[in-house]
Amino acid sequence: MNQKMSKFAHITKVHPCYNEKLHDKIGRVHLPVAPKCNIACRYCKRCLGAESLCEERPGVAHHIMKPAEVEDYLSDLFKKMPNIKVIGIAGPGDSLFNKETFETLEILQDKFPEMVRCLSTNGLLLPKYAKKLADLGVKTVTVTVNAVDPKIQAQMCDWIYYEGKVLKGEEGAKVLIENQLEGVKKAYDYDLAVKINTVLVPEINMNHIVDIAKTYADYAFVQNIIPLIPMYKMENLRRPDCGEISGVRDSAEEFMTQFRACQQCRADAAGLLGEKKHMEQTKGKNLDIYDLKHFSH
Known part of the structure; x- marks a missing residue:
């Protein structure tokens, strides 16, 4: 664990999702350029437009941003929020399943090379793209891993779409699990800091x-255990209580560092992690920042 800490010390000094002490100091922005997804998680319900405005969770965004909008949006945003140092792509689908992600990363590498670049993924395509991400200057990758046993994973996800085929149940779960582990290993080899x-x-x-x-203890830098938000096909299941979450984190911490301050952010979040702000489109074209504090929850 100490070796990993040393290897990725440059990231932990600047990334609020890897260092809880930075939450009130360093901001991040998520660019919602990746709408399509290649797996069907039973707890995931993507949401766009006006109905998303009062929701603060992954998978939601005011609208899908085009790569051509990115430079102007960020240039204006950085004037308003100079504390932003991290640019991420977190959906609202799977980042690696959308060509727009790579178009955006090329823009970021060219126009904003000083910013830390990261993305989130389910990991199905990570073996294919790990090197490309490193070449494009990505520094951190978050991979959602809910099981390493196909029987359990099959209860979390109905199907995956891989190499032109829809694979259901344990068959799809097995492919996803294998690709996630292979992808994380490759990411580690290419010096990408991985959060599970x-x-x-x-x-x-x-x-x-x-x-x-x-x-994942030998390959991932940190694990982020987050509670189920009961919705979609898991709307009748319960959210774990604080004691259960804390207990699981304590047990898992024997093997991997635990991140304990996740905000379960939107795909278009912007600013400090506690600010609850995200992107808004106004007058049909102009992008602005929308503050959720104007609405009750």
Whole structure:
């Protein structure tokens, strides 16, 4: 673990999703350029437009941003929020399943090379793109890993779309699990700092999460165990309580550093992690920042 800390010290000094002490100091912005997804998680419901305005969770954005909008949006945003040092792509679909992600990363590499660049992914295509991400200057990758046992993963995800085929149940789960581990190993080899996101579903994977930490201990920098937000096909399942979350984190921490301050941010979040702000499109064209504090929850 100390070796990993040393290897990625340059990231932990500037990235608020890798260092809880930076939450009130360094901001980040998510660019919602990746709408399509290649897996069907049972807890995920993507949401766009006006109905998304009062929601603060992954998978939602005011609208899908085009790569051509990115430079002007960021140039204006940095004037308003000079504390932003990190630019991420977090969907609202899967980043690696959208060509717009790579078009955006090329723009960022050219126009904003001083910014830390990161993205989130389900990891299905990470073996294919790990090197390309490194070549494009990406420094951190978050991979959502909910199981390392196909029987458990099949309860979290209905199907995956891979190499032109829809693979369901345990067949798809096995391919996803294998690709996630291979991809994380490659990312580590290319000096990408990897964070493992794990959605804690008490009825399904609560007693399995330590196995995830053990499996990824040598390759991922940190694990972020986040509570289920009951919705979509898991709307009747319960959210884990604070004691359960804390207990699982304590057990998993024996094998991997735990991140304990995740905000479960939107795909278009901007600013400090506690500010609850995101992108808005006004007058049909102009991009602006929308403040969720204007709405009750």
